[in-house]
Amino acid sequence: MGDFNQAVVLDAIRRSQDGISRTELVQTSGLSTQTVSNIVRRLLKQGIVSEGEKTVTGIGKPRTPLVVVPNSRFAIGVHLDPSVITVVALDLTGSVAFRSREQTGLGVDAATMVARIAEIIEQWVASVRIPPERLLGIGIAVPGPIDEAMGTIVSPPLLQGWDAIRVREALRDAVGLPVLMEKDVIAAAHGEQWSRDNDDENFAFIYLGTGIGAGLVVDGQVLRGASNNVGGIGHFATGSTTPLCSCGRSGCVGAATQPANLVAWAIERGVLPPLINGADSGEVIEAFVELGRLADKGDPGARDIVDTSARQLAVAVENVASLIDVDTVILGGPMWHPVSRRYLGILGPELAARYEVRAIHGIDVTSSVLGEDIAAIGAGCAILDHMLAPKQTGLLLQD
Amino acid sequence: MGDFNQAVVLDAIRRSQDGISRTELVQTSGLSTQTVSNIVRRLLKQGIVSEGEKTVTGIGKPRTPLVVVPNSRFAIGVHLDPSVITVVALDLTGSVAFRSREQTGLGVDAATMVARIAEIIEQWVASVRIPPERLLGIGIAVPGPIDEAMGTIVSPPLLQGWDAIRVREALRDAVGLPVLMEKDVIAAAHGEQWSRDNDDENFAFIYLGTGIGAGLVVDGQVLRGASNNVGGIGHFATGSTTPLCSCGRSGCVGAATQPANLVAWAIERGVLPPLINGADSGEVIEAFVELGRLADKGDPGARDIVDTSARQLAVAVENVASLIDVDTVILGGPMWHPVSRRYLGILGPELAARYEVRAIHGIDVTSSVLGEDIAAIGAGCAILDHMLAPKQTGLLLQD
Numbered sequence: 059m060g061d062f063n064q065a066v067v068l069d070a071i072r073r074s075q076d077g078i079s080r081t082e083l084v085q086t087s088g089l090s091t092q093t094v095s096n097i098v099r100r101l102l103k104q105g106i107v108s109e110g111e112k113t114v115t116g117i118g119k120p121r122t123p124l125v126v127v128p129n130s131r132f133a134i135g136v137h138l139d140p141s142v143i144t145v146v147a148l149d150l151t152g153s154v155a156f157r158s159r160e161q162t163g164l165g166v167d168a169a170t171m172v173a174r175i176a177e178i179i180e181q182w183v184a185s186v187r188i189p190p191e192r193l194l195g196i197g198i199a200v201p202g203p204i205d206e207a208m209g210t211i212v213s214p215p216l217l218q219g220w221d222a223i224r225v226r227e228a229l230r231d232a233v234g235l236p237v238l239m240e241k242d243v244i245a246a247a248h249g250e251q252w253s254r255d256n257d258d259e260n261f262a263f264i265y266l267g268t269g270i271g272a273g274l275v276v277d278g279q280v281l282r283g284a285s286n287n288v289g290g291i292g293h294f295a296t297g298s299t300t301p302l303c304s305c306g307r308s309g310c311v312g313a314a315t316q317p318a319n320l321v322a323w324a325i326e327r328g329v330l331p332p333l334i335n336g337a338d339s340g341e342v343i344e345a346f347v348e349l350g351r352l353a354d355k356g357d358p359g360a361r362d363i364v365d366t367s368a369r370q371l372a373v374a375v376e377n378v379a380s381l382i383d384v385d386t387v388i389l390g391g392p393m394w395h396p397v398s399r400r401y402l403g404i405l406g407p408e409l410a411a412r413y414e415v416r417a418i419h420g421i422d423v424t425s426s427v428l429g430e431d432i433a434a435i436g437a438g439c440a441i442l443d444h445m446l447a448p449k450q451t452g453l454l455l456q457d
Numbered sequence: 458m459g460d461f462n463q464a465v466v467l468d469a470i471r472r473s474q475d476g477i478s479r480t481e482l483v484q485t486s487g488l489s490t491q492t493v494s495n496i497v498r499r500l501l502k503q504g505i506v507s508e509g510e511k512t513v514t515g516i517g518k519p520r521t522p523l524v525v526v527p528n529s530r531f532a533i534g535v536h537l538d539p540s541v542i543t544v545v546a547l548d549l550t551g552s553v554a555f556r557s558r559e560q561t562g563l564g565v566d567a568a569t570m571v572a573r574i575a576e577i578i579e580q581w582v583a584s585v586r587i588p589p590e591r592l593l594g595i596g597i598a599v600p601g602p603i604d605e606a607m608g609t610i611v612s613p614p615l616l617q618g619w620d621a622i623r624v625r626e627a628l629r630d631a632v633g634l635p636v637l638m639e640k641d642v643i644a645a646a647h648g649e650q651w652s653r654d655n656d657d658e659n660f661a662f663i664y665l666g667t668g669i670g671a672g673l674v675v676d677g678q679v680l681r682g683a684s685n686n687v688g689g690i691g692h693f694a695t696g697s698t699t700p701l702c703s704c705g706r707s708g709c710v711g712a713a714t715q716p717a718n719l720v721a722w723a724i725e726r727g728v729l730p731p732l733i734n735g736a737d738s739g740e741v742i743e744a745f746v747e748l749g750r751l752a753d754k755g756d757p758g759a760r761d762i763v764d765t766s767a768r769q770l771a772v773a774v775e776n777v778a779s780l781i782d783v784d785t786v787i788l789g790g791p792m793w794h795p796v797s798r799r800y801l802g803i804l805g806p807e808l809a810a811r812y813e814v815r816a817i818h819g820i821d822v823t824s825s826v827l828g829e830d831i832a833a834i835g836a837g838c839a840i841l842d843h844m845l846a847p848k849q850t851g852l853l854l855q856d
Contacts (some may be wrong), residue, residue: 063487090489174727203814212816260683272780276687283675283782284659290779290813295772297694297708305811309661309696373694378780380689381671392769412704414689415602417611 064090067097068106068126068446072150077110077123085222094322098124105130106150126150131201131445132188134196135173135438139392140160140164140217140224140268141340144431148438150157150446151251157431158180161340168223176232179306183270194445197235197437198229199351201268203287204420218340219433240440242433243289243391247273248280248443249428249436250388262378263426264371265289265433266393272378294377296370311374315367317346317393324349343393350396368401370438372408379421390426398425399413461618462488466496467505467525467845471549476509476522497523504529505549525549530844531587533595533634534837536573536641536830537624539563539616539667540739542570544577548832549845551651555581556830560739565848567622569793577633593844594635595630596836599665601640602686608638612613639839641832642688646672647679647842648827648835649787660785661777662825664688664832665792669711671777693776695769704713713769716745716792719762725747728758728764743790747796760799771807778820789825790832797824 066087071078083094099401101107101124108405109122137144141164147156156180175198183193209226210424211217230237243265250263250273261275271289276282280380281288293305293313296343301319303310321342324330330349333341352360375387387409389401406423413421421455426432465486468784470477477485480494485565500523509522516797518586536543541564546555550624557577561570574597582592602611608625629636639647641663647670649662662672670688673680680687691711692704702709712718723729729748732740751759774786786808788800805822812820825831 086490088492090492093487093489097853137523203817205817212814251711274781276682277678279676279678281675281680284784285782285814285817287782287814287817288675288780290782291776293779293811293813294776295694295696297696297706299698307696309694313607377690377693379690379774381777381780382673382680383684383686383689385683412692414692415684415686418604418684418686425678445742 063087063093063096064411065367065446067094069224071101071124072109072126074123074125075374077125079123081121083124093356097156097310099120103400105318109158110354128153129155131192133194133438133441133445134179135245135434135436135441136196136229137245137434137437138171138198138200138435139242140173140201140214142392143175143178144434145175146431146434147180147182148267148435148442150442152435152439152442154431156186157333159184161432163340165218168220168228169223172225172336173227175229181231184356190234190250193235195238195441196229196233196315197238197240197245198225199240199245199433199437200225200241202243202271202289203240204241206239206286209237227325227384233305235406238440238444240436241265241271241287241289242284243271243273245273245433245436245440246282246390246428247275247289247436248439249389249432250426251275251280252436252442255280255427259386260384261388262375262382262384264291264375264387264389265391266379266389267391268317268393270371274382274384276377276382276384276415291374294374297375298370309370312351312371314370317396320341320349320363320367321345323363324360327359327363329357334371346393347396350398350400353397353400364397364400365404366399366403369408371401372405376409376412384421385419386422386424388426390428390434392430393409394425395430460496462486462492463496463499466493467500470506470523471525471845473522473524476524477509478520478522480520482523503622508651510624516616523841525554527552530591530593532593532837532844534644534833534835535580535595535597535628535701536572536644536833536838537597537599537835538569538653538832539600539613541576541791542574543830544574544581544583545830545833545837546616547834547837547841549841550835551841553830553834555585557581558830562739564617567616567619567627571622571624571627571631575630577809578632585644589633592634594637594646594840595632596637596639596839597624597635598641598832598836599624601642601670601688602684603638603640605638605685608636629748637836637839637843639836640670640686640688642668642670642672643679643685644672644832644835644839645682645790645825645827646688647672647838648837649789649825649840650674651835652827653658658785659781659783660787661774661781661783662690663690663774663777663786663788664790665716665796666790667716667789669714669770673777673781673783675781682785690773690777693773695696697774697800701775708769712771717741717794720744723759724764726758728756728762744763745792746795749799752796752799763796763799764803767796769805770800771804774804775808775811775813778808782814783820783825784818785821787823787825789827791829792827793824 112120114120128151129232135146145158209224226239247263265271272291293310296309298309303313511519513519527550534545544557608623625638646662655839664670673689692709697708702712752763
């Protein structure tokens with residue numbers, strides 16, 4: 059499946075509105091008639107593409123358009139978060155055919171988590187009776203940084219003990235499918251790009267989860283970097299002197315926007331009641347949602363906390379946008395929704411006033427359309443790209 | 458010249474150590490025998506490639522290797538700096554065949570500067586008697602931001618009146634060659650990439666000139682961004698509260714490293730004598746060189762000023778490196794040399810201690826090998842890439 063020329067052909071078929079003929083494929087790809095013909099024969103035999111109705115235009119052979127068969131193959135996307143497992147299945151067009159989302163609670167060990175992911179996938183496969191050869195593989199999005207060579211997560215803050223586990227290998231062994239591991243923020247950018255399908259896009263995807271990160275799409279390419287760890291913005295300086303970050307410096311944007319910190323300040327100032335079960339529980343997320351709701355309602359204390367963090371984020375986003383020259387900033391991730399209204403109201407005007415190349419182009423600040431499942435969907439898209447897109451992803455597919 | 462398949466073929470020939478045969482070109486490119494044969498015939502006729510000695514290996518037709526003819530075509534590279542004009546000519550391998558560098562003094566108007574550039578180019582062409590059809594075009598590197606559509610420089614700080622001039626068009630009209638305009642920091646990254654010739658490279662090129670900027674090469678591609686203005690890092694926050702930047706904020710890295718500011722502080726503290734001709738003269742550069750020399754020698758006042766700016770730069774570089782996940786940071790540009798020894802001694806250890814993914818890979822901090830002409834050379838390389846490299850540059854070539 060991994061052949062470059064086949065990817066060129068399949069990508070051209072996928073992108074064609076009403077199908078594309080063999081002759082047109084030869085013209086657009088520069089490949090020989092023989093090569094195109096061999097690839098198409100193979101794709102037809104595998105059921106990945108089908109022939110549409112022949113049309114006759116003028117003299118000569120009738121034109122037979124080729125189209126992709128959406129549900130001939132599926133990609134699985136998984137998002138492993140410290141307390142949530144999300145699993146999706148995507149058809150060849152990237153549409154979600156299946157979705158599962160469950161809270162696991164914090165502190166679940168790696169083996170249990172991998173076993174549960176495998177179970178969810180197997181139950182779905184059994185229920186829809188898909189033969190294994192129609193499953194392309196599993197993309198798994200995890201909190202970064204990742205060690206790509208080892209297939210491990212490096213020092214994950216809320217996944218104690220996980221760095222000793224070869225996640226990619228464990229999941230492959232449990233399910234028996236090829237597995238590709240990707241940093242969550244990069245997966246999210248990948249998913250966003252698929253949903254937009256604009257080849258020349260430039261955007262920064264600001265991902266708000268347990269931590270903060272930025273997925274980057276520049277000149278239509280998802281950036282991965284030297285070790286597939288693009289997107290570390292947690293320690294971007296905001297110019298503010300508070301709060302103190304775990305790295306020892308003051309004013310890092312990660313510390314300034316972390317839900318746990320915002321909730322702690324709100325409790326300190328009496329905006330929110332103290333937590334019953336402590337800072338490591340799911341209660342922080344509920345409290346964060348409540349903080350956002352209070353700020354939206356006009357509570358001055360809540361508004362001050364949320365707006366201050368938004369202004370600090372604006373500095374970091376301005377720096378990211380100036381560095382990579384994007385005209386679009388998209389925000390999303392599991393912790394985005396609670397603060398999205400206040401944040402959007404602050405980020406847009408701040409960037410419009412200060413962005414370095416504002417004389418040349420504006421900058422569009424917007425919410426992701428993909429919602430909470432974005433990293434899982436993006437991880438599935440990475441698998442589809444392995445098959446469909448004629449470019450290197452730079453990711454190791456373990457099979 | 459701009460044909461994609463031809464670029465694929467030419468690139469393969471250029472990269473082959475001992476030449477590559479037509480049969481090998483068909484195998485590596487996936488293009489048809491007919492397409493390869495047509496392209497090679499055209500390139501031979503134009504004198505861009507030549508046939509090496511035939512070799513017989515086993516039965517069948519003898520192998521005829523194809524090699525690039527270095528001086529069959531030339532690209533011109535120009536760097537327009539507020540007070541210096543640099544012009545180079547590169548052959549097809551990127552080697553410098555001609556170099557000119559002259560001080561113009563500040564405040565020279567656009568028309569005079571363009572006329573002088575044209576004169577330098579014409580004198581060289583006349584002296585070596587190169588027929589015009591062997592000149593591929595002119596790449597011109599300018600201080601950013603640029604307005605790519607208009608071919609203008611946007612509000613250049615030290616080039617008053619220049620934003621009203623269509624530089625790209627004016628130069629094309631003056632010389633009669635296609636012109637491509639590129640931001641200086643992007644051109645510098647381009648030049649550095651050519652000189653390294655490693656396809657999978659990831660590096661940030663920190664360019665120190667009148668201002669500061671970062672050229673980015675990620676996954677082997679020079680990034681250009683939505684408006685060809687990648688690299689704005691001047692307003693990255695350093696976490697320090699001094700000095701005040703022209704943007705109204707405190708602690709921007711651009712202000713913290715600007716030669717004019719460092720010289721002003723040195724004069725204030727009695728480390729350097731007052732300037733005779735004022736801050737806008739070439740004297741600032743001489744004073745900056747002297748400041749670097751004093752710091753190298755161990756003068757505590759000079760050392761404090763230079764080292765403080767190096768530590769502020771380290772924060773910005775750390776942010777850039779974490780965001781785009783590079784394993785190499787290269788520093789260069791016209792203002793790099795005076796402070797390079799002190800800066801390297803501080804940047805390396807600071808990054809090694811703090812870089813976010815240091816558990817996975819180290820980060821190499823190094824000086825550019827290309828020296829002061831880097832932006833001019835890089836602009837010439839951009840022209841060569843238009844012809845030789847099978848990828849979109851996203852730049853408008855005005856012809």
